[in-house]
Amino acid sequence: MNRNYIFLTILMLFLAVGTIFLNKTEKLKQIEPDKLLWEIIQPTRYVSTDQVAKMIIQQDPSLEIIDVRNEKEFNNFSLPKAINIPVDSLLSETSLENFGIPGTKVVFISNDDIKADQAWIIAKRLGFDGMYVMRGGLNCWMRTIIQPVEPPEYAPLTEFATYEFRKGAKLYFTGAKPENTETKKVKVIVKRRKKTKAASGGC
Amino acid sequence: MNKQISSNQERYLNPYLGGVLLGLLVILTVYITGRGLGASGAIKSAVVTTSNIIAPYETQQNGYMGRFVSDDHSPMYNWLVFESLGVLLGGLLSGLLFGRVKKFRIDKGPKITNKKRLIFAVIGGILFGFGSQFGRGCTSGAALSGSATFALGGVIAMFAIFGSGYLFAYFFRKLWI
Amino acid sequence: MGPLIPNGIIPAGWDFVIAILLGIVFGFLLEASGFSSSRNLAGVFYGYNFVVLRVFFTAVIVAMTGLLYFDYLGWIDLSKIFILPTFLGPMIFGGIIMGIGFVMGGFCPGTSFTAIAIGKLDGLFFTIGLFIGIYIFSLAFPLFEKFYTSGNLGNVTLTDVTGIPASWFAAAFTVIALAAFWGTMFIEKKVRKNIKEYKF
Numbered sequence: 001m002n003r004n005y006i007f008l009t010i011l012m013l014f015l016a017v018g019t020i021f022l023n024k025t026e027k028l029k030q031i032e033p034d035k036l037l038w039e040i041i042q043p044t045r046y047v048s049t050d051q052v053a054k055m056i057i058q059q060d061p062s063l064e065i066i067d068v069r070n071e072k073e074f075n076n077f078s079l080p081k082a083i084n085i086p087v088d089s090l091l092s093e094t095s096l097e098n099f100g101i102p103g104t105k106v107v108f109i110s111n112d113d114i115k116a117d118q119a120w121i122i123a124k125r126l127g128f129d130g131m132y133v134m135r136g137g138l139n140c141w142m143r144t145i146i147q148p149v150e151p152p153e154y155a156p157l158t159e160f161a162t163y164e165f166r167k168g169a170k171l172y173f174t175g176a177k178p179e180n181t182e183t184k185k186v187k188v189i190v191k192r193r194k195k196t197k198a199a200s201g202g203c
Numbered sequence: 204m205n206k207q208i209s210s211n212q213e214r215y216l217n218p219y220l221g222g223v224l225l226g227l228l229v230i231l232t233v234y235i236t237g238r239g240l241g242a243s244g245a246i247k248s249a250v251v252t253t254s255n256i257i258a259p260y261e262t263q264q265n266g267y268m269g270r271f272v273s274d275d276h277s278p279m280y281n282w283l284v285f286e287s288l289g290v291l292l293g294g295l296l297s298g299l300l301f302g303r304v305k306k307f308r309i310d311k312g313p314k315i316t317n318k319k320r321l322i323f324a325v326i327g328g329i330l331f332g333f334g335s336q337f338g339r340g341c342t343s344g345a346a347l348s349g350s351a352t353f354a355l356g357g358v359i360a361m362f363a364i365f366g367s368g369y370l371f372a373y374f375f376r377k378l379w380i
Numbered sequence: 381m382g383p384l385i386p387n388g389i390i391p392a393g394w395d396f397v398i399a400i401l402l403g404i405v406f407g408f409l410l411e412a413s414g415f416s417s418s419r420n421l422a423g424v425f426y427g428y429n430f431v432v433l434r435v436f437f438t439a440v441i442v443a444m445t446g447l448l449y450f451d452y453l454g455w456i457d458l459s460k461i462f463i464l465p466t467f468l469g470p471m472i473f474g475g476i477i478m479g480i481g482f483v484m485g486g487f488c489p490g491t492s493f494t495a496i497a498i499g500k501l502d503g504l505f506f507t508i509g510l511f512i513g514i515y516i517f518s519l520a521f522p523l524f525e526k527f528y529t530s531g532n533l534g535n536v537t538l539t540d541v542t543g544i545p546a547s548w549f550a551a552a553f554t555v556i557a558l559a560a561f562w563g564t565m566f567i568e569k570k571v572r573k574n575i576k577e578y579k580f
């Protein structure tokens with residue numbers, strides 16, 4: 001009887017003292033894969049360039065644009081009030097502070113939407129809400145906002161409405177805002193596209 | 204080691220085994236529900252319910268009980284109440300298993316009468332019930348579950364209860380030995 | 381990842397079913413360890429039966445250690461569990477009153493339930509006393525409402541207050557508990573020399 005107790009005492013001591021040596025790496029909490037998958041397939045996670053333009057023009061305070069390209073590209077041109085977080089420093093503590101703030105809409109942008117999408121998935125995996133990707137990225141921004149294409153005559157009326165909006169937006173972004181034109185040279189990437197795809201909302 | 208157990212001695216689990224199992228139960232409870240066990244809370248629910256039946260207006264006006272009265276459901280519709288029902292059942296099960304469910308009886312020290320024991324039981328209960336509200340729990344809820352989850356309050360309650368018991372034990376020794 | 385119900389892994393509708401089941405195990409263990417007998421319970425204060433110390437303390441150190449391992453293995457999210465709030469003054473006061481009640485009545489609420497289950501009248505009377513005590517508290521509440529809510533330090537853990545990691549507390553408690561177990565074995569032997577019956 002006593003021998004068993006001695007064994008148990010040592011075992012318990014070992015287990016309890018052992019807890020001191022358990023090294024827990026501060027793992028960032030992650031959401032379950034199936035939840036992530038469900039979030040990925042939601043089409044609502046994409047916002048169009050028109051929507052982003054609208055929010056900027058209306059000075060929507062909940063909008064937070066995160067440019068995930070590298071610093072050089074960011075300094076060359078980006079959207080107004082965008083924050084530059086290159087993809088490789090997405091998980092640093094200072095970067096993470098930008099996510100998960102209740103009520104904000106974080107929109108990732110990059111040249112196409114590939115890098116932005118990647119950043120979205122990484123950030124989404126950590127369980128933050130309110131994360132979006134601007135569909136088509138800055139290239140699409142150019143084609144729709146900066147250089148909107150007039151819809152063909154047979155296009156539905158809504159496309160013309162969009163086009164009118166985009167003309168106004170173009171003025172707003174390339175004409176009237178002084179803070180943007182300071183040091184940045186607007187590099188216009190002009191890409192001729194087929195008219196059938198013009199103005200209807202995407203690239 | 205002398206294993207002679209007189210026929211009067213009851214059969215009980217080895218206390219360390221019981222403790223380990225109880226500790227595992229606490230872990231399981233926290234793992235499933237995110238809270239610990241408890242007991243005094245069920246009596247509180249019973250008090251509120253009874254009081255609400257007898258004097259609903261005063262109960263709802265009462266600064267302490269008013270909070271627990273809701274229109275949707277009885278105060279007895281509460282996790283601790285169901286858990287305590289389980290405790291009753293579990294105790295019964297164990298009693299049946301070990302042959303301890305017998306006619307009504309009273310445990311007491313050899314030097315006092317049954318009547319005295321019952322009187323002290325009630326007074327002890329009154330004090331304990333009264334104190335448990337200040338302590339936000341009893342030995343199961345505050346001391347055991349609280350300490351197990353490293354809550355400061357749990358440890359304080361545990362030391363206060365057992366410390367006080369030791370301090371005052373001398374004055375009630377006639378009840379037990 | 382635990383805790384299961386707060387994380388939605390088990391639907392909340394099962395809450396009460398689980399409550400009863402856990403309660404049954406709890407009651408069973410209490411009764412099976414001898415807690416349904418007030419003389420066993422009081423024994424810890426007089427040195428003739430340390431079952432309370434053994435069961436209780438073992439449970440605390442097992443639970444502490446176990447929760448830490450669960451946390452390390454990622455099985456439970458310790459930030460999501462309920463931490464008993466600390467009300468410094470009231471808790472100390474309440475604890476003292478409860479201690480007196482314990483040694484007078486020979487029970488605590490959970491054990492009194494198991495006592496009732498096996499027919500102990502003193503358990504029943506204790507529970508009636510609990511009822512009355514809580515009722516008195518409620519009626520007299522306005523008198524000490526201020527005191528009741530004083531000393532609120534919030535839902536703090538030992539680590540929050542001292543900065544010492546929880547594992548150190550688990551280890552410290554374990555060391556003290558184990559020492560107490562061995563120590564009380566000797567005390568019991570000595571005290572039991574004078575009395576014949578010590579297991580009730």
